[in-house]
Amino acid sequence: MNKIDLTTPMRQSPKGLLLILVMSLQKMIRAFWPMLIIYFWKNEQFVEYQLEIFAGIGILVVLLVAHAILYYLNFKFHVEKDSFILRKGYLRKQELNIPFERIQSVNYKANVLQRLLKVVSLEIDTAGSVKKELKIMALEMDFAEALKNALNNTASSEETKELTEDAPIKKESSKKLIKLQLGELIKIGLLQNHLQMALIILAFGWQFYNELADTFKEEVSQVSGQVNEQVLQSSLLVIIFMCLLFLAISVVASVIKIIVKFFEFEFTKTEASFQMQAGLLNRKNLIIPFKKIQELSWGTNPLKKAFSLFSIKIKQANSQFDKNKSIMEIPGCEKHTLNQLQEVIFSEDEFLIDRQYKISRKFFWRILLAMGCLPVLISLPLYIFNVVHFTIPVVWFAFSICASWLAVEKRSFRMSENQLIISKGMFGQDWKQLELYKIQVVDFRQSIFQKRSGLASIQIYTASGSTTIPFIAENLAKELHKYLVYKIQATEKSWM
Amino acid sequence: MIEKLEFENKEIDIQELPKIEDLQFNKVEKKFLLVLLLRIVMFALVFNGIGLFFYFSGKMGFPSEGILYTLLGINILVILRLLMTIMAFKIRAYALRERDISYQRGLITFKQTTVSVNRIQHVELTQSVLMKLFNLSSIKIYTAGGNQSDISIAGIKKEKAEEIKSLLSKKIGQHE
Numbered sequence: 001m002n003k004i005d006l007t008t009p010m011r012q013s014p015k016g017l018l019l020i021l022v023m024s025l026q027k028m029i030r031a032f033w034p035m036l037i038i039y040f041w042k043n044e045q046f047v048e049y050q051l052e053i054f055a056g057i058g059i060l061v062v063l064l065v066a067h068a069i070l071y072y073l074n075f076k077f078h079v080e081k082d083s084f085i086l087r088k089g090y091l092r093k094q095e096l097n098i099p100f101e102r103i104q105s106v107n108y109k110a111n112v113l114q115r116l117l118k119v120v121s122l123e124i125d126t127a128g129s130v131k132k133e134l135k136i137m138a139l140e141m142d143f144a145e146a147l148k149n150a151l152n153n154t155a156s157s158e159e160t161k162e163l164t165e166d167a168p169i170k171k172e173s174s175k176k177l178i179k180l181q182l183g184e185l186i187k188i189g190l191l192q193n194h195l196q197m198a199l200i201i202l203a204f205g206w207q208f209y210n211e212l213a214d215t216f217k218e219e220v221s222q223v224s225g226q227v228n229e230q231v232l233q234s235s236l237l238v239i240i241f242m243c244l245l246f247l248a249i250s251v252v253a254s255v256i257k258i259i260v261k262f263f264e265f266e267f268t269k270t271e272a273s274f275q276m277q278a279g280l281l282n283r284k285n286l287i288i289p290f291k292k293i294q295e296l297s298w299g300t301n302p303l304k305k306a307f308s309l310f311s312i313k314i315k316q317a318n319s320q321f322d323k324n325k326s327i328m329e330i331p332g333c334e335k336h337t338l339n340q341l342q343e344v345i346f347s348e349d350e351f352l353i354d355r356q357y358k359i360s361r362k363f364f365w366r367i368l369l370a371m372g373c374l375p376v377l378i379s380l381p382l383y384i385f386n387v388v389h390f391t392i393p394v395v396w397f398a399f400s401i402c403a404s405w406l407a408v409e410k411r412s413f414r415m416s417e418n419q420l421i422i423s424k425g426m427f428g429q430d431w432k433q434l435e436l437y438k439i440q441v442v443d444f445r446q447s448i449f450q451k452r453s454g455l456a457s458i459q460i461y462t463a464s465g466s467t468t469i470p471f472i473a474e475n476l477a478k479e480l481h482k483y484l485v486y487k488i489q490a491t492e493k494s495w496m
Numbered sequence: 497m498i499e500k501l502e503f504e505n506k507e508i509d510i511q512e513l514p515k516i517e518d519l520q521f522n523k524v525e526k527k528f529l530l531v532l533l534l535r536i537v538m539f540a541l542v543f544n545g546i547g548l549f550f551y552f553s554g555k556m557g558f559p560s561e562g563i564l565y566t567l568l569g570i571n572i573l574v575i576l577r578l579l580m581t582i583m584a585f586k587i588r589a590y591a592l593r594e595r596d597i598s599y600q601r602g603l604i605t606f607k608q609t610t611v612s613v614n615r616i617q618h619v620e621l622t623q624s625v626l627m628k629l630f631n632l633s634s635i636k637i638y639t640a641g642g643n644q645s646d647i648s649i650a651g652i653k654k655e656k657a658e659e660i661k662s663l664l665s666k667k668i669g670q671h672e
Contacts, residue, residue: 317640318642440611440615440639440640440641440645441609441610441611441615441639441641441645441647442609442610443607443608443609443610443645444606444607444608444609444610445605445606445607445608446605446606447604447605447606448603448604448605451606461639461641461642461644461645462641463640463641463642465642466641466642466644466645481608481610485596485610485612488612488614488615489595489596489612489613489614495615495640496640
């Protein structure tokens with residue numbers, strides 16, 4: 001190994017200075033972009049204030065540069081005995097002291113600019129709900145590697161000991177499980193949930209439209225006037241064509257999203273961990289040791305089901321940076337790969353048929369109330385004066401009856417001695433599997449309506465999220481509560 | 497529809513596990529009900545004060561009866577809230593066992609949370625100004641299960657809360 005001294009306090013790579021500057025500039029532009037657009041659009045109105053505006057911008061830039069320099073100079077870190085120490089801040093000085101045993105994972109990432117500068121950013125994640133920003137913006141690659149190794153080595157002694165002892169074997173035993181080429185990504189993209197994508201585009205488009213509408217008031221009213229007229233005058237055929245066009249845009253958007261996110265996707269299994277690499281613009285590199293996995297979830301939708309494809313999420317304890325970073329996602333794989341993962345992650349355990357439970361049919365009413373009745377009732381005043389539009393809530397209500405019925409059908413859970421599988425869904429279906437000793441907290445819940453029908457719900461919290469088993473018999477819920485608490489206490493194994 | 501549950505368990509018969517529902521639950525201090533009620537009354541007083549001020553000063557753009565109706569509505573809600581708080585108070589209780597701590601509350605949705613000692617990350621005592629007057633504390637128990645699963649048992653005598661905290665801390669120490 002290269003000799004890099006980690007024990008003396010040091011700064012990040014000088015290139016970090018540039019990065020900090022660019023990042024804060026980016027933040028500022030993001031905050032002020034509507035103003036900028038107004039400024040450039042209505043330029044002539046600001047002519048007399050030209051000088052003040054430029055002076056203001058100048059002062060801001062000077063402040064930004066000063067901030068970047070001070071931030072860079074005061075940002076120091078080093079490794080001391082068995083903890084990682086980070087000092088930062090110039091107005092409010094902060095010292096963060098992170099014992100290795102609290103470190104959950106160390107990841108590095110590189111965005112476009114960082115890749116150009118040949119540096120990476122290093123993020124250190126800690127367990128627990130205490131929020132601490134632990135991110136080093138710019139490190140030379142070999143340096144990041146050394147730091148990561150240092151932190152990981154001492155962090156989880158057992159598993160890494162195995163790793164270091166078997167270091168030469170490790171390379172051979174690492175096995176590429178999944179590799180997705182462009183063609184497969186396009187196929188997966190085509191099989192995504194396009195309705196969801198359409199809604200996102202709609203919501204985003206609406207927001208964008210609103211933000212710009214104020215600036216371009218006249219133009220917008222002109223155009224939307226034309227569009228309104230056209231929509232009203234046009235035949236059904238045109239409307240159908242518009243819908244199809246919109247759907248096509250959604251499909252293309254789904255495919256692009258999948259390609260950008262999972263470009264050159266590689267999923268590898270090593271001696272003690274899963275590793276993943278993917279991404280076109282931001283290359284994501286994530287390692288999750290087996291024993292830190294909290295739960296495995298997999299799902300399918302009607303389109304994927306036709307091609308017997310599953311999407312998979314491997315979850316470790318929540319990261320305080322970003323929920324996505326604690327999740328390793330596989331956009332599409334076949335059943336046998338899923339089974340392979342299950343074999344690796346979970347100990348062998350038998351799921352007996354007589355420990356398979358469905359939930360009460362009464363759950364139907366609960367979902368219908370939330371999904372069908374409430375939205376229809378709330379939006380009712382909108383239709384009173386326009387009876388034609390009343391078809392919308394009627395169609396929605398019929399839709400939610402179907403959805404609620406399916407939701408009851410698909411919700412079920414299976415128990416084995418040490419594991420739990422929960423299934424839920426409406427049109428698609430999602431499963432979640434977890435070892436009982438990974439559970440953190442168990443909740444027994446019963447609303448007064450449930451009490452009348454002798455039902456109750458169980459809520460399970462793990463370090464990666466929570467799951468509900470709703471509307472099961474009260475006795476069953478009590479037994480389950482008792483059993484899960486017992487299972488948490490009976491184990492000597494650590495949950496991470 | 498729902499099968500009867502029988503958890504068979506090779507190592508230990510589940511029927512012999514201590515039942516959580518049979519636990520000896522401790523009620524929180526009666527004084528704490530006063531704190532809860534006072535909080536609501538204080539909110540109501542402030543709101544009524546502001547409303548009446550505007551009503552009598554007559555400096556509003558809209559009909560002043562509107563203010564009175566709004567206040568009436570709010571006061572009805574406040575009274576409902578007071579009644580609910582009194583009724584729900586009987587349910588608040590906690591139980592400490594060797595290996596876990598359970599807390600139950602909730603009138604409309606009853607909720608019983610059990611946190612195992614071996615999953616506790618840390619324990620914290622907090623005290624609001626009002627609670628300080630009555631010498632009461634809250635015990636906050638944090639786990640890695642996230643904010644939603646952290647429990648906060650409010651309305652325990654300060655000395656007792658400290659005792660429970662040190663007891664739990666000792667147990668957490670044993671597990672590490």
